[in-house]
Amino acid sequence: MNAPPIPPEKLPEIRSEIDRSCSMPCLAWFASSMFWLIVGTIFAIIASIKMHNPEFLGDTAWLTFGRVRPAHLNVVAFGWGVPVAFGVLLWLQCRLCRVKMVWPGVILAAVVIWNIGITVGTIAILAGKSLGIEWLEFPTYAAFLLFLSFALVAVWSMMTFAQRRQDHVYVSQWYIFAGLFWFPWLYVTVQVLLILLPVKGVTQAAITWWFGHNALGLWFTPCALAAGYYFIPKVIGRPIYSYYLSLLGFWTLAIFYNWAGIHHLIAGPMPAWLVTTSIVGSMMMIIPVAAVAINHHMTMRGNFKLLKYSPTLRFVVFGAMAYTLTSLQGSLMSLRAYNEPTHFTHHTIGHAHLGLYAFFTMTMFGAMYYIVPRLTGREWASSRLIRIHWWGSAGGIIFMFLVLTIGGFIQGFEMNQASESFESAIDKHGFFGGLKQWFAGFQDRNGAVPFMEIVKGTIPYLIARSVSGVMILVGHLAFLALMVMNIHAWGRKRFGPTLFQRGDKTYTRLMTDELEEAKEA
Amino acid sequence: MTTYYVLVFTVLTFFFGSVIYALHWSVRTGQFSRFQEGAESIFDDEEPIGRLNDCFPDLEPPELPLRKRA
Numbered sequence: 001m002n003a004p005p006i007p008p009e010k011l012p013e014i015r016s017e018i019d020r021s022c023s024m025p026c027l028a029w030f031a032s033s034m035f036w037l038i039v040g041t042i043f044a045i046i047a048s049i050k051m052h053n054p055e056f057l058g059d060t061a062w063l064t065f066g067r068v069r070p071a072h073l074n075v076v077a078f079g080w081g082v083p084v085a086f087g088v089l090l091w092l093q094c095r096l097c098r099v100k101m102v103w104p105g106v107i108l109a110a111v112v113i114w115n116i117g118i119t120v121g122t123i124a125i126l127a128g129k130s131l132g133i134e135w136l137e138f139p140t141y142a143a144f145l146l147f148l149s150f151a152l153v154a155v156w157s158m159m160t161f162a163q164r165r166q167d168h169v170y171v172s173q174w175y176i177f178a179g180l181f182w183f184p185w186l187y188v189t190v191q192v193l194l195i196l197l198p199v200k201g202v203t204q205a206a207i208t209w210w211f212g213h214n215a216l217g218l219w220f221t222p223c224a225l226a227a228g229y230y231f232i233p234k235v236i237g238r239p240i241y242s243y244y245l246s247l248l249g250f251w252t253l254a255i256f257y258n259w260a261g262i263h264h265l266i267a268g269p270m271p272a273w274l275v276t277t278s279i280v281g282s283m284m285m286i287i288p289v290a291a292v293a294i295n296h297h298m299t300m301r302g303n304f305k306l307l308k309y310s311p312t313l314r315f316v317v318f319g320a321m322a323y324t325l326t327s328l329q330g331s332l333m334s335l336r337a338y339n340e341p342t343h344f345t346h347h348t349i350g351h352a353h354l355g356l357y358a359f360f361t362m363t364m365f366g367a368m369y370y371i372v373p374r375l376t377g378r379e380w381a382s383s384r385l386i387r388i389h390w391w392g393s394a395g396g397i398i399f400m401f402l403v404l405t406i407g408g409f410i411q412g413f414e415m416n417q418a419s420e421s422f423e424s425a426i427d428k429h430g431f432f433g434g435l436k437q438w439f440a441g442f443q444d445r446n447g448a449v450p451f452m453e454i455v456k457g458t459i460p461y462l463i464a465r466s467v468s469g470v471m472i473l474v475g476h477l478a479f480l481a482l483m484v485m486n487i488h489a490w491g492r493k494r495f496g497p498t499l500f501q502r503g504d505k506t507y508t509r510l511m512t513d514e515l516e517e518a519k520e521a
Numbered sequence: 522m523t524t525y526y527v528l529v530f531t532v533l534t535f536f537f538g539s540v541i542y543a544l545h546w547s548v549r550t551g552q553f554s555r556f557q558e559g560a561e562s563i564f565d566d567e568e569p570i571g572r573l574n575d576c577f578p579d580l581e582p583p584e585l586p587l588r589k590r591a
Contacts (some may be wrong), residue, residue: 011565011566011567015565015567015568096563166562168552168555168558168559168562169547169552170559170562170563171559177543181536181539182536185532185536188532189529189532192528193525193529197524197525199525230563233560233563234563234564234568234574235573235574235575236573236574236585237564237568237569237570237571237572237573237574237585238570238571239557239560239561239563239564239570240560242556243556243557243559243560244556247552247553251544254540303585305583306573306583308580309573309576309577309580309582309583310573310575310576310577311575311577312575313575369575370575379578380578381578382578383577383578383579383580386577
């Protein structure tokens with residue numbers, strides 16, 4: 001710690017100055033991430049419709065499934081996920097270090113470089129220049145730009161930390177550093193081992209999935225947990241239930257998570273010990289997940305009614321619950337017995353969206369609901385739009401998870417165990433009778449149900465998935481409208497004590513402006 | 522093949538080294554003690570413990586705590 005600590009009476013004033021210093025760089029990250037979120041959602045809906053109506057936009061080479069689907073993944077992961085996390089992390093880092101943003105120009109340069117990288121990469125994927133490695137479809141030149149931008153943010157974060165005026169390192173900061181260090185490690189390793197000096201054979205698959213899985217666990221997870229550990233206690237005005245448990249959760253995540261990844265290749269041509277080690281790592285993840293779940297639940301205990309009042313809390317708590325669910329489901333999915341029927345089915349897609357959307361994205365939305373008004377000095381213009389966003393996103397993702405999970409189970413059991421299709425069992429015996437009959441017919445008769453019949457059976461679930469995508473898009477458009485209104489000050493000015501506490505510099509400044517305007521009138 | 526081993530082990534050494542350093546640093550600077558102080562470090566007089574710090578624009582925030590703890 002270089003600078004002397006701030007006296008407590010000066011904290012609110014300094015806090016407002018910190019918020020103002022973060023305004024431009026953080027809003028730049030948020031604005032660009034919102035743009036890519038909408039683009040990514042549209043790609044998702046196009047890809048989803050193609051799953052049940054293959055001829056949809058089938059004549060346009062740029063919009064065929066093989067291009068739109070990776071474009072969706074890369075745009076939402078790297079166009080939305082990383083930039084929005086940057087915006088949240090930068091703001092948290094400044095607040096927790098209690099220093100104003102240093103070198104905002106560096107961050108703005110990083111925003112520009114990052115967005116050039118995403119634009120170039122997305123166009124390359126749509127033009128058919130994808131590298132064909134899942135999670136790494138962007139060509140090398142786009143990946144280089146992303147790495148450069150990431151490095152700028154990571155170095156900036158260290159510089160800010162070096163100037164901190166707060167002795168204690170809050171648990172969120174541990175997660176921020178972890179994410180900022182681990183992701184470049186992952187990214188450089190896979191770029192070298194898969195693209196620059198490609199390894200041979202099945203090792204490629206092992207490295208691909210080590211990266212694919214750890215990008216979720218060592219970047220998106222730390223970012224969202226950093227936000228969760230700050231916003232839940234902050235909003236409800238109660239410190240974390242067990243700070244000890246939060247640190248235990250962090251260090252066990254650091255130790256166990258990077259063992260996982262190879263369990264994506266269960267039953268593949270991999271050495272059994274490698275897959276088993278990964279399964280053990282995945283099961284060990286129950287420890288950090290339980291630590292986070294217990295901590296968040298006990299912090300919220302007795303305060304669940306507050307979800308009615310605070311949009312931030314609503315989104316972040318939803319994200320925290322989804323974290324527990326998706327992580328426990330992930331551990332289960334790594335077990336061979338569970339993996340056998342669910343692998344290569346829509347069940348896996350449901351799990352992926354539960355992690356990246358219900359957990360990560362919802363937490364980021366919650367963080368933005370808290371941060372943006374403090375950056376612009378204005379409250380959100382419309383509670384109705386916030387509620388539309390909430391119901392669209394939460395309703396959409398719950399619906400998507402349910403249909404893909406159920407549809408995926410049916411698909412998987414039909415491919416592996418069932419002696420007749422689920423649909424024909426229901427037709428013959430009614431719903432409950434058919435269900436009973438279908439389970440009773442499980443005899444490990446792989447191939448008993450014709451493959452095309454299984455494919456046709458998934459169509460209703462895929463249509464439902466497209467509907468859920470539209471619900472989510474409606475939510476995103478509502479949030480986009482809120483963001484545009486807030487940044488451009490189109491909404492009504494609001495000064496109530498709901499977001500800006502009395503004495504807050506921003507609040508006071510706005511109130512003074514308002515009083516002067518009233519006097520002049 | 523040697524290139525891979527050198528590369529992978531250099532990277533591993535660097536990152537595991539940084540983790541060990543971070544652990545050592547945090548013990549030395551007392552990050553694993555004074556837990557209560559750490560948990561309360563995000564609050565101050567203007568965003569204090571015991572008050573809801575975020576609310577829908579059209580709602581009045583309720584008084585906290587909602588329920589007295591036993």
